[in-house]
Amino acid sequence: MPIIKIDNLCKSYRLNGGYFHALQGISARIEHGSFVTIVGKSGCGKTTLLKILCGLKTPSEGSFSFLKEDGSPSAAKIGVVFQEARLMPWMTVEKNMAFGMDKKLSKDEAHETLESSLQMLNLQKFRKAYPSQISGGMAQRVALGRTLCANPDVILMDEPFGALDAFTRRNLQKELTEIFLDQAKTIIFVTHDVDEATYLGQRVLVMEEGTITADLPVDLPYPRATLSETFFRIREEILSAILLDDEFKK
C-alpha cells in the first residue's frame, strides 16, 4: 500500500493574462517508508509538486491522498523543508529549531531532541544567534533541524542542502539516511544534484516541464560508496534520462 497516491496532478498559474502550466499530469505512488528523490531542471515544477502535497497550493486538476498502511485515509504528520530557510527573524537559532516541536514532549525529551539536532547540524556555538547573524548554509541547516525536531512521519524536502559545501552536505546526507533507516520515515527529497539524488534515493523520479519522465530504482544498500561502479552506472542512467544532450556528458 502506498502512503501517498498521486493521480494526474495538474497545476496552472495565472501569468501575464494567460496561464502557465507548471504541472501537467503527475501520477505516482510513494510507498510507506521509502526514500524518493526528485530531480529536474530549474522551473520544471518540483517545488510546485511539494507545495501541493503539503497543502499549500491546490491542484488545478487531479488529486492526491495520504493513506494508512491498510489503505484508509491517514492524517500523517508532514514536515517540510522549504527551498529558502524561512526562519523567524525574531527567534534565536535554538528557538527556531524548537519551533515545531511537539508540545506534549517532556522537557527532557524536548531538550535532548534539540541538543542532538544542534550537534548533528554543528550549530551548538550559534544556538543563541539570531538568523541575521548566521551564514546562508547555517540558516539552511537550522531550517532542516526545525523540520527534524518536529518529528514528522513524512518529510518533504526542497533542495535542503543547496547552500551547503560538499563536506557538510555529505555529512548531513549520511545523517539523513541514518534517520531514515532508524525511524522508518517516508522522505521525498527534491534536489537538482544528480549525485545527491543517486546517493540518497531508493527511487529517483526525473521531472521535466511538469511531467515525470523517468522513475528509476536505485538498488544499493546504505551507506553508499559514491565511487563504486554501480553507483556510477545508475548515475549515468539518470543523467541520460534527464536529457540526451551530448555536450552535457562530456
Next chain:
Amino acid sequence: MPIIKIDNLCKSYRLNGGYFHALQGISARIEHGSFVTIVGKSGCGKTTLLKILCGLKTPSEGSFSFLKEDGSPSAAKIGVVFQEARLMPWMTVEKNMAFGMDKKLSKDEAHETLESSLQMLNLQKFRKAYPSQISGGMAQRVALGRTLCANPDVILMDEPFGALDAFTRRNLQKELTEIFLDQAKTIIFVTHDVDEATYLGQRVLVMEEGTITADLPVDLPYPRATLSETFFRIREEILSAILLDDEFKK
C-alpha cells in the same frame, strides 16, 4: 599589478556578548582580469569576505584596496551576486534585471543587453512575471542577470549557482567563462562546490575558519573538460587541501 590588494583582513562580529572571529587575517592579491574561485565549508567566512570587498561591511582589522593597472587607486565598478536572490518584489523579472543598468546606455543598447541576458538565462517567457511567480532557481538567474546587465569591471559572486540544476548550471558556467574571456572582467566566485571551483577558476582559494589555507592555480584552458585526467587531479588536490578527512574521499 594586482587589481585587489587584501592585507591581513580580520572581521569580528559581536555575538551573545562575546566576539566571533569570522575572518582571521586574510591576505591576497587578485590580478587584473583573473578568475578566482573561493571554496570553503559553510560558515568559514566566504560571504563575509565578499561583503567587505564590496564595502557592505567594514573590516575590524587590516585593509584592502582596488588598484588600477599602474598601481594607483581605482574606482572600478563592482558588481555583486548575493547568496540570496534579493529581487525587488515590486518589479517584474525584466525590470529587476535592468535595475542596475547604466542610465547612459542608449535605448537600443539597453534593450539589446537585456534581451541577450534574458535569452542566456532562459527567462524570456517570464520577463513580465513578478518575483513571487518564479521558481527559486529562476530567481537566482534573475539576480545573476541583474549583475551582468550592470556590466561591472569586477564581479563578486556568492554561490550564484547554488539553486540551479546541473544542466542549467553547466550552461551558465560556460556562459560565464565566455563573458570572462570576451570582456576581460575580474571575477571572484564563491562556491561550496569543488567541481565548480575547479571548472571555473584560474586560481582556487581554499578558506577554513576565517583563513586562506591553500591557493591553488588551475592551469587548464577554457572550456574545460570535466572528465579529463588533469581536471580530476586538480580537483583531488583541492579536496585534500580542504580536509584530510578520509571518509569524505571515499
Next chain:
Amino acid sequence: ALSEDVKEIGITYVKFPLNVPAIIAYKKNMFENEFKQDGITITHPELTSGPKQTQAMAAGSVQFASVLGASSAIIAKSNGVDLKIIAVFARAPKAFNIMALDKSINSVKDLKNKIVAGPKGTVLHQMLYAALLKEGLTPSDIKFVNMSIPQARAALMSGNVSAALVAGPSVPVMETGGCHVIANGEGLIQGLIVVAVDNNFLKEHPDLVKRYLDVNEKSAKFMKDNPEETFEIVAKETNLTIENVKKMFPWYDYSSAITGKDIKDLEVTQEFLLDNGMMKNKINIKDIISNINQ
C-alpha cells in the same frame, strides 16, 4: 410622584463669567446639605456652554441648568427641549463688553468696516447688534467673525481683529494688557442669565424645585453677609485676583425674581434670534416661564 423616587439631581455648575452665587453654593455644598436628608445625591457637571447644558438636560443627565444664557433657553425650547425658566440667575449688562486695542477706536461708530470677533448667537452678539443699530449702523457695516471668547481675546491682542466681544474676567485682564472698552451692554441689553429646569422634573417634583430656589436664596444671602469670604472663595475657584473679582462683582445683579422687564428682554432676544436666522420656530415666551417662585 414622591420626592423619595429621586435618587440623584444633576445641577450644572458654571463658573464663567463670574457666577458668584453658583460658586458659593457649590463650594459650601449647599445643595448637598439641603437634599442630604432625602437621600438624594447631587452632581455638578461642569457644562459651560449653553447648548451642552440643554443637550444634557434633553438626555436626562441634568435637571437644572443653573446658569443658562437667555438665548440658549429660547433656542432649546424652540427646538423641542421641554424646559422652564424658574428664576433669573443674573442680569449683567455691564459684564458684556466690546473691547478694542487700537487707540483710535473709541466708539462703536469707529467699527465701521472693521472686523469684530465674538461668539455668534450669544448675548454678546446681540449686544453688538443693538450697539450698531443705536449708532445708526447696520450689522453689514462690520465684518463679524465667529469665535469663542478666549479666541476672540487672542485675536484682538494679536492684532488680527479690531474689536472683540468679551464677557466677565477677560475684561480686566485685557485692560491690563492695553485694551479698552468701547461699549458695554448698559442701555442696550439686559444681559439676562436664567435658571432653567427640566419641565418634567418640575411637574413631578415642584417641591424639590422650590427647595432648589431656596438654596439659591441662601447662597445669595451668604454672599451679601460675608463679602470678604465670598471674594476669597471666588478668587480661589477662578484663579482670578481678589482685586479683579471685586472690580467685576458690582457689574452683576443677582436678584432672582423674574420681572416684566426680564420677560420683555426675552422677547427682544427672541426677535434677535429670529431676525438673524438663528432660530426657525417662534415660541411663546410665556410658555417657558414658570412662576413657581411668585
Next chain:
Amino acid sequence: MRIIKSLIIPLIFFTFWCIGSALGSFNEFLLPSPLKVYAAGLELLQNGVLLPNIYTSLCRVLIGFFITVAFAFPLGILVGLNRRAQELLIAPLDFLRHIPPLALTPLLILWCGIGEASKLSVIILATFFPIFLNTVNGVSHCDSKLIEVGKVMGFSHTAIIGRIILPASMPSIMTGLRLGLGFSWRALIGAELLAAASGLGYMIIDAEQFSRTDIVIVGILSIGILGYAMDLAFLWISKRIMPWQKEFTTNANY
C-alpha cells in the same frame, strides 16, 4: 457584490435608527428622525448652503493634507534613515505629538492670525504624525538586504531612497497617508472653530450652537461619506501604484 456586503452594517444601523425614531425611543432633540435629517439635508441643498460648505471644507482638507505630506513625508524619510536627525528631532516632535491642538488655539492665533493659515495649521497638526510616524516605520524597517543591492550598485542616496526604500515601504506609507487623510477630516471642527464663515465644520458648530441637531447630522453624514469616498479613491490609486500587491490585504483568509 462587495458593495452590497459593505452596506450590510450601515443598513442595520439605519434600520435601527428608523425604528427607534418611529417608536420614539430616541430623544428627538439629540437624535432627530431620519426624515427630519433628510428634510434638513434637502433644504440645505436647495438653499445652496451644503455644496459650498462641502467645497470649502474639501479644499481645506486637501490643501492641509498636501502641505502636511510635503513636510511629514520627507521628514519621515530623514528621521527613519538618519540617526542624527532622529536624535535631534524625536524628542521635540514627540512632545508636540501629544499636545491637544485645541489647547494651542491662542498661540495659533498669535502666530498664524485668524485667516486660512491658522485653520490649515490645525489640520496640519492633526495630520502630521500619522504620516510621519508611519513613514519612519516604513523606511526604517525596509529590508536592508534590498538596500544593500542598491549600495553595491553604486546608487546615490536619493536613488536608493527613491528606487528601493520607498517602494519597499509603500504599505506603511499608504497606511500613514490614509490615517492622515482621516485625521484631516476629523480636524475640521477644531479648524473651523477658528473664525470660519463656511465649511462643514463651521456648519456643524453653528448648528450645534443653535441646537439644530438635524443639521449637525447632515454635516456628520457628509463628512463620513466624503471621507469614505476619498479613502476608496485612495485604495484604488494605491492598487494602481502597487500592482504587485493583488489586494488590499495580502494575507486575507491566509
Next chain:
Amino acid sequence: MRIIKSLIIPLIFFTFWCIGSALGSFNEFLLPSPLKVYAAGLELLQNGVLLPNIYTSLCRVLIGFFITVAFAFPLGILVGLNRRAQELLIAPLDFLRHIPPLALTPLLILWCGIGEASKLSVIILATFFPIFLNTVNGVSHCDSKLIEVGKVMGFSHTAIIGRIILPASMPSIMTGLRLGLGFSWRALIGAELLAAASGLGYMIIDAEQFSRTDIVIVGILSIGILGYAMDLAFLWISKRIMPWQKEFTTNANY
C-alpha cells in the same frame, strides 16, 4: 549623550522664548514669560492642583487607551486576515474614521451621558483608528512565507497568529500603539469639554476662560512632557519585547 542631543532643539526654542519675552516681542497675555509660567506651575504644584489633575488625566488616557487596544487590536487582526470581516467592516469603520468627535457630542451625551463614559468615548474615538489600521497593515503584509511554515506544521489559526503573524507585524503594531497613545492625549481637551471637573484638559479650558494663559501653558507643557515620557517608556518596552531589533530604526544611517 543622546539625551543631550535630544534637548538641543527644545533648548533653542526655550532660549528664543526667554529672549523674546525679555525683549517684550511677544504679547505677554498670549504668551507669558517663562518666569511667569514657572511661577504659575509652582503655585499649581504647591496648592495641590496640578498633581491631582495630572493623575485624573493620566487615568483617563490610560483607561481609554487600554479599552481601545482591547477592541482595535483584535479587530485589526480579524480585518487584516479575514476577507469577509474586511468586506463587512471596512465601509462603516471608514465612515466613522472621518467624523470629527467634536461633532458627535449630542450623540455622545445621548448614548453615554455626561459621566466618565462619554469622556472615555472621545478618547477611544481618537485612539481607535491609528491602532486599528496599523494592525491591519501589519498583519496583512506579514511575510506569507513565514505563515506557510506554521501551516505546514499543522499549527492552529491562533497559533499561527500568535507565534508568527503578531511577532512579524510588531513594528507596525508598535507604530499604531504609539500613535494611538499620542492621540489619546490629544483628545483630552475634547474629552474634558464634556462636563469634567478635573484633569489637565479641564485645567486648560478653565484657565483659558479666565484668561490665565500662564496656566494654559503649564498644562500644555505637562501634557507634552508626560506624553514624551510615556513614549520613551513605550520604546523601552518595545526594545525589550523585540530584542532582535537592535535599535528604534534598523536602517538608521544605512
